[in-house]
Amino acid sequence: MSDVILEIGMEEVPARFLPAALKELKASAETALEEARLPFSEVKTFATPRRLVLYMRGVADRQEDLHEEVRGPSEKVAYDSEGNPNKALKGFMASQGVVPGDITIRDGYVFATKTATGESRMTVLKEMLPKLILNLHFPKTMRWGSHQLRYVRPIHWILALCDDQVIPFSIEVAESDRLSRGHRHLGESEFAVASVDTYFTQLAENYVIVGQEKRRAMIQDQLQKLVDEAGGQLEEDPDLLEEIVYLVEYPTALLGRFDDAFLEIPPELVITPMKEHQRYFPVRDAAGKGLLNAFLTVRNGTDDYLDVVRAGNERVLLARLSDARFFFEEDLKVLPESRLEKLKSVVFQEKLGTVYEKVDRLQGLAGQIGQDLGYDEKTIADAVRAARLAKTDLVSNVVGEFPELQGIIGEVYVGRSGQDNQAVAQAVREHYMPRFYGDDLPATEAGTILALADKFDTIVGCFAAGIEPTGSQDPYGLRRQASGIVAILISNQIPASLAALIDLAIQALPSDLVDDPVALGDQVLRFFDQRMRTVLKEKDYDTIFVDALLAAGYDNPLATMERAKIMDQFRQTEKDAFEGILQTYKRANNLARKSDDRAINPDLFDDPTEGQLFTAIQDYKDKQKDAGVQDQLRALTVLSQPLDAFFDAVMVMDEREDVRMNRLALLRDYTELGKALADFDRLN
Template sequence: MSKDLLLEIGTEEVPAHVMPGILAQLKENAAKAFADSRIACGEIRTIGTPRRTALLVKDLAEKQEDVSSENRGPSVAIAFDADGNPTKAAQGFARGQGIDPKDLVSKDGYVYAMVHEKGKETSELLQTILPELICGLNFPNNMRWRDLDFKFIRPLRWIVALYDAEVVPFEVAEVKSGNTSRGHRFLSQGDFTIESAAAYEKACEENFVIVDQEKRKAMIREQIEEVAKKNGGKAEITEDLLEEVLYLVEYPTALCGKFEEKYLELPPETVITPMRDHQRYFPVKDADGKLLPLFITVRNGGSEHLETVQHGNERVLRARLADAQFFFDEDRKKSLEEHREKLKTVVFQQGLGTMYEKSERLVELAGFIADEIGADEKAHKHAQRAALLSKADLVTGMVTEFTELQGIMGREYAKLDGECEKVAIAIDEHYMPRFAGDNQPQTEAGRIVSLADKIDTIVGTFSRGKIPTGSQDPFALRRQALGLVNMLIEAKWNVSLSKIVAKSMDLYGLTDEKAREKMQADVADFMRLRLKNVLEAVRYDVVDAVLENVDDIYAVSLRAAAVAKFVEMADAAANIQAFVRASNLAQKAETAEIREDVFAADEEKALYDVYKSTSSAVASLVDGQDYVGAIDALKELSRPIDAFFDAVMVMDKDEAIKNNRLALLKAIDSLIIKVADFSKIVL
C-alpha cells in the first residue's frame, strides 16, 4: 500500500533568483532520503511561490522495505572452543548483531550472523526525514530571528506535513507541523485547512495561490501576450525576466501601462533597461520591432483596482525615464572623446593603472592583432579608434546610473558624435559575450577589440597573481576566456595566443624572462581548460589528444573535429595502434639525423620512402588546415610501420643502426603529432 505525501514550508518572501535552486535542492535531497531509508515512491515534485516551498510525493510506500544481511564475524576457530561452545568472541559478535550465539552460521571458515531487519512504518520515519529535509537546505545567505539557534533564508512561519490525510508531527524552529496553510497575503481570508496531500494544489488555488510554477508561468505568459495584443503591440518576453517575475507573484494579473512618447527619442536601450532590469516591466513593440510607449507589468493580486496599480507603476517608470533623459542630456554636452579624459581618475585594478592607461594599451594591442590577422587598412583604423573610445562611456552619467548600458551607450554616443558606424558597433561588441549564451562580436573591428580587451585583462590580472582558483573568480576571467575561445572559433581566426600575450606583457612593461615564461604557461593552461569546456561534446580522449598545444585555438578545434571523425572509422584502431607503436620508441631517440646508408633491412627503407612521400603531403594539408586529409595521408604509414616492427629489432646491438631506426621513428612521430597525440585515444 502507498499514500501521497505533502511537505509545505511556509516563509516570508524568498528572493526570486534563489527559488529555482531551492526547489531543485529539495527534490534531490528528498529522492536521496527516501532511497537511503528504503522507502519506495513514485513521482517526486517540488513546486513553490515566494512564500512557500512544497514537496509532493506520489505513492510513498507505507512501510520501509525489509532487509536481510549476512554479516561476517570471527573465524570458526576463534568463535568456538574444542567442545563446540561459543567463545566470548562469538558471544560478543552475536550480541552486537542482536541475535543468540546459537543462531550463528558457519561458512568458509567464519561465523556469520543472518540478520533480518523488518521495515518500520513510513509515518514514523517521516517524523525524522521531513525536519531533516527542511534543515538540510543550503542557501547563499541565511537569516536568524528571535533568539533561535536556527538559520534559514527567510523566517519560517508555518509547516504543513501530510501523509495522505494524516499529519506528520514534528517541530522546526518552534514551528509545529500541521494541516493549516496560509492563502494569498491580500486576497485570501487567511489560514485554510488542507484535507489531504492530493487536495493541496486545489486548496491553494481556492485561496488565490497558484502554487505550481509551470502553471503560473503559462498564465503569466498568456496574460502578457493577451494584454499586449489588446493594446496593439507585441510584448518582448525574455526568459530571465519571466523567471524572475514568476517567483515574485502567487496570483498573477498582467496589466498595461503607458509613458510619454518623448522618451522614445532616447536610444531604445535607455528606455528598456530601467523598464526591464529595474522595474521588471515587459517592453512592448510594434510589428516592425519599434518600441511603443507602453509596458506590461504583472501584479501579485487580482483584477481589482487595476487602474490605481497602473497609475502607480506609470509614476515610478516616469521618474526613472526622467532620470535617463537628464543623464542623456548631460552626457551629450561632451563628446565621447572628451569624456575619455575622465578615465584618468578611474582605477582599472590595483597596481594596473587607470582605465585611461588600459585604453591606451588596447589601442596598441588592437593594432598588433589587426596585423596578425591580416586586417585591411580600414579595419585596422576602425579597431584602433574603437579601442581608444572603448571605455569612455564608463564615466558618463547614464552608465554610472545604469551600469548594464556600458558599451551600449558608447555605441550610441559614438554614432551621435559622427564616428564611423563600424567604430560605434565595435565599442559595444568588445564587451561581448556579456553572459553565458550571449552573442559573439560580429564585426572584424569588434572582434579585434574584444580579443585585445580580454587578453589585457587576463595578462594584467595574472601578473598580480590573481589566477582564478576554485569558485573564486572576482574579475570573471573564466567567462572572458571562454568568450575569447568561442569567438576565435566562430571567427575562424588563426592567431597565435602566445604572440598576443607577449605583446600584452610588453605593454605592461613585464621584462623578467622567468616571469614571462610563467605567464605564457599559466595563460596556456587557463585557455586549455576553457577550450576543454567548449569541446565538451567531443569525446574526452579525443580532446586530450589535441590539447597539448593550444596556441592556435581555432586550429585545435578543427583537429578535434577531424580526430573525432577518424576514431569512429572501422580502420581507426589498427592505424592508431601503429601510430602509438612508433611514438612509444620515438621518445628514446637521441639524434634527429636519418642516414639512408645505415639502413640494414628492406622494411626500414620502405618505411622511410613512405615517410618522405607522406611528409610533404601531411605538412601541406596541415598548413591548409585540412586535418581530415592529413589523417588520411598518415594512414599510408600504418602498414609500413607494422611491417617495420615485425621485421626488425629497433634496439639493435649496433649503435648506429639502433640510433638511425630511432631517428626514423622520431621523424614519423613528429609528423603524426602535428595532428594529434594518438596515445591519448582509448581503444
C-alpha cells in the same frame, strides 16, 4: 499508499534562489525515500515567494524489509578445534547484531544473514522531513532572533501532512502542524489544512497558486491578451518571466501607458528602466520593431482597484524615464572624447592603473592585433579610434545611473557626436561582446578587433597582477572573457595563434609588471585549455578524445576545431584504419619509452626493414609537414606496414646496446610523428 505534503513557510525568498532550491529538494527527497526503502510513485516540488512545498505521492505504508548477507571471517579462524565460536566470530556477530542461528558457512567463510523489519511510514517521515529542511543549500543565509539556525529567510511555519494526519517533528525555530498561511494581503493569516487532498484547493481559496508552472501559464496568457488589445507585440524575456513567476503568489497582469515623448530617446533608455528597475515588459509595435508607449507588468493580487495600481506603476515609470531623459540630454552636451580626462580618476585595477591607462593600451593593442590578423588599414584605423572612445561612457550620467547600458549608450554618443563614422560607433558597443554565454558576437571587423584587444588586455593584465580565477571566484570575469575570445575566433573563421596574441598583450603591459614574459605567456595560454575543452564537449566529443586532441595543442582554436572534426570523422568512417594506427602506436610507444636522446645511426642497421622504416619516417616528415589532417592520418595508416615488417624481422631489445638503442630511437621518432594531431597514447 498515501500522499505527503511538506510546506516550509518563510518570509519572502529572493526569486533567483527558488529554482535551484526546488531542484535540490526534489532530488534530496527522492534519494532519501530510496535510501529509507520507502517506495513512492512521484515527487514534485513547488514554490512561491513565501513557501517551499514538497509533494510526495503514493508513499508506501511501511519500509521494505531489509535482507542482507554479510561475509565474516574464514571458517578456520571462526571456530576453535571443538567447533565452538571463538573471539573472531563472536566479535563479528556482535558487530552485525546477529545470533548463531543467523550464521551460515559457504565457500570456507561464515556469513551473517541480517533481517530488519521495515518501520512504519510515519516513523520514517518524522526523521526524514527535518533533515530535508535543514540540509537545503542556499547562496546566502541568515540568522534571526536568538536562534542559531541559519536559513535563506526566517521560517515562520511548517505544514507536514500524510493524508489527513500531521507528521509530528520540530526543528529549532518551529514545530510541524497542519496550519498554513494565505496570500499576505488577500488570504487568511492562518488556516488549518484538512488533508493533502484539499491542500491545493484551500491555498487557491486563499489566493495562493502553489504551482509555479500554473502561475507561469496564467501570466503568459494574461500578457498575451493585453498586448493583443494594445495592438503590439510582447518583447519576450524568459529570464524576466522566470523572476516574476517567483515574485507573485496570485498573478494579475496589467497594461500601463507612458508619454510617447519618451520614445524620442534611444529605446535602450526606455527598456532598461522598465526591465531592470521595475520588472516591466516593454511592448513593441505590430511589426515587432519600434516601441509603443506601453508596458506590461504583473501584480501580486487580484484585479481589484487595478486602476489605482496601474496609476501607481505609471507614476513610478514616469520618474524613471524622466531621469533617463535628463541624464541623456545632459550627456549629449559633451563630446565623448572630452570625457577621457575623467577616466584618469577611475581605477581599473590597482596594479594595472586607471581606465585611462587601459584605453592607452587598447589603442596600441588594437592596431597590433589588426595587423597580425591581416585586416586592412581602414578597419584597423576604425578599431584604434573606437578603442580611444570605448570607455568614455563609463563616466557619463546615463551609465552612472544605468550601468547595464555601458557600451550600448556609448555607441549612441559616438554616433551622435558627428566626429566619427558608424563603424567606430558600433565597435564601441561591440567590444563588450559577448557579454555572457550565448550572447551575440561582434558583427563588424573593427568591433571584432577591439573585442579581442579588450579581452586579451584584461586577461593578461590580471594574470600579470596575480589575479586568477579560483573556484567560484572570478571578479573580473576572466573565464567569460576567454570563452568570448574562443567564440569570436571560431565563429569568424580567424586562424589566429593565441600565443601570438597573448604575447602582443604582454608587450602592451607596463614593463615593471612582467618579470618573465615567457612564463606569463605560457600561464595564460594554459588558461585557455578549459575554454577549448568546453567548446569541444559541446560538440559531443567524448572526454578521452578531447583530452588526446588538446594534448597535441590548441594554440589555434579554429584549426583545433577543424582537426577535431576531421579526426572524429576519420575514426567513425574508417574505424579499421584508425584502430590500426592506435594499435601500431601502442606497440611502438611501449618500447620507445625506453629510448634515450641518441640520434638514429643508419650505419647500425643490420636488417633491410630498419632502413625501410627509417626512410618511411623521413618521407613522412618531408611530405606531411604542411599536409592536412586527413592526409596525415592516411600517411600514418600507410606507415603501419613498414613498422609491422620491422617488428616481424628484428628483435628490438637486441643484446647489443648500440643496436638496441638505435632501434628504440627509430620507434621514438615514429611515435613523434602524430603528436601534432593527438596524443594517441591517451586513445588506447
